[in-house]
Amino acid sequence: MRIAVLEDDVHQRAQVVRALNQHLGLPEETITVVPFDKGESLRRALRLDTFDLLVLDWSVDDLDGIDLLRWLRDYQKDSTPVLMLSAHGAERHVAEALDLGADDYVVKPFRLVELCARVRRLLTRRHPATAAVGATRAVPTQERFGSWTFDRSLLSVTLAQAETPPVVLSDREFRMALALFRHIGKPVSRTYLLENASHRGEILSSRALDSHIYRLRTKLGLHPDNGVQLQTVYGQGYRLEWALPASEPGL
Numbered sequence: 001m002r003i004a005v006l007e008d009d010v011h012q013r014a015q016v017v018r019a020l021n022q023h024l025g026l027p028e029e030t031i032t033v034v035p036f037d038k039g040e041s042l043r044r045a046l047r048l049d050t051f052d053l054l055v056l057d058w059s060v061d062d063l064d065g066i067d068l069l070r071w072l073r074d075y076q077k078d079s080t081p082v083l084m085l086s087a088h089g090a091e092r093h094v095a096e097a098l099d100l101g102a103d104d105y106v107v108k109p110f111r112l113v114e115l116c117a118r119v120r121r122l123l124t125r126r127h128p129a130t131a132a133v134g135a136t137r138a139v140p141t142q143e144r145f146g147s148w149t150f151d152r153s154l155l156s157v158t159l160a161q162a163e164t165p166p167v168v169l170s171d172r173e174f175r176m177a178l179a180l181f182r183h184i185g186k187p188v189s190r191t192y193l194l195e196n197a198s199h200r201g202e203i204l205s206s207r208a209l210d211s212h213i214y215r216l217r218t219k220l221g222l223h224p225d226n227g228v229q230l231q232t233v234y235g236q237g238y239r240l241e242w243a244l245p246a247s248e249p250g251l
Contacts, residue, residue, distance in 0.1 A: 001029050001123060002192055004045065005055045006036045006065055007085065012108075013037065016055065019112040024120055032195055039063025043071065048236055050183060050192035051080055053122055058086035058097070066097060073101035078186075081122040085110070127182060145181045146242070147227060150174070157220055167219055172197045172204075177216050180230070180240040189237040213238060 003020060007013035013035050020033045034051070036042040039060045054072075056065030065084060072078045081103045086093060089107040097105050104118050127143065141153040147160040155174045156166035169177065179196045180188055190209060197212060198204040213230070216222065222230040224243040231239050 001053075002032045002034060002049070002051045002195065003053045003055065003119070004034050004036060004042055004051045006039060006042050006060060006068070007055075007057045008037045008060045009057075010037070015112060016115065019116055020055075020119060023113070023116045030195060039065065039068050043068060046072070046076070046078070048189060050187070050189045050237070052126070053081045053083065053119060055083050055085060055119070058084060058088060058093075066100065069097065069100050069102055081126060083115075083118060083122060143178070143182075145184060148181060150178055150181065159221070159226055162221070162226065169216075169219065172199070173212060173216055173219070176212055177220060180216075180238065184228075184240045184242065187233040187236045187239045191237075193237060 005013060005016050005020070007016060017033045017035050021031060024031050034045070036045070037060075040063050042054075043063060056068060058065045065086075069082055069084065072080070072082070082101065083104045083106060084097045084102040085106050085108060086097070087108045088094075094105050103122055106115060106118060141151060143150045143152075149158045149160070150156075151158070151166070152174075154166070154168065155171060156168045157174075157177060158166040176193055176197045179193060190206065193213075194204050194206070194209055197209065217230050220226075222228050222240065227243060229241055229243040231241065233239050
């Protein structure tokens with residue numbers, strides 16, 4: 001999981017990053033929190049990199065978080081969850097952010113424990129299988145994307161219409177494939193895939209990433225006949241897309 005934090009106050013930024021790193025509490029997930037003090041820097045990063053959630057400060061000197069949110073939703077058509085931080089507590093400000101597409105709104109000063117809980121809720125709402133440790137409800141082990149079912153407990157992937165048994169993957173392959181399906185239709189950066197595929201304390205090489213992608217394409221049958229296609233995005237990474245099965249000759 002990659003989270004971007006836009007906050008121009010150095011002390012508050014450090015507090016937020018530290019709290020998310022230490023107290024987010026998502027099992028089976030490696031959390032990477034990337035701090036930004038400039039809105040333009042984050043906008044450049046969003047054109048190339050992949051994030052699961054954005055924490056945006058409303059008021060930033062060069063590009064406000066609210067303007068970045070507008071750009072993200074209106075021009076990029078990007079649905080990445082956004083939590084807005086703001087000193088503006090008036091109802092009209094909250095309504096403006098939510099109308100522009102913010103998923104949550106936290107008024108400063110805020111409690112770090114509450115912030116982590118709100119971030120956790122947004123992440124688990126998007127990906128239920130990442131539910132936090134200590135949750136009272138059962139944590140699902142499966143995630144479904146169209147006809148594709150990912151089973152975390154078995155490290156297997158099943159295609160409903162295929163007359164073949166589930167494909168069992170290595171832990172690394174499973175996490176990499178899951179990252180592609182979770183962001184289907186969007187480019188997934190090499191950095192994001194490398195972080196998902198690397199074990200703690202280990203750095204996977206770029207060449208090894210390409211080898212794993214090649215094997216996944218073959219193992220899972222990521223081609224139009226199975227309703228998906230995997231493409232290389234030059235200078236960025238890979239994009240998995242829904243695709244119509246190829247027509248038979250003469251049809």
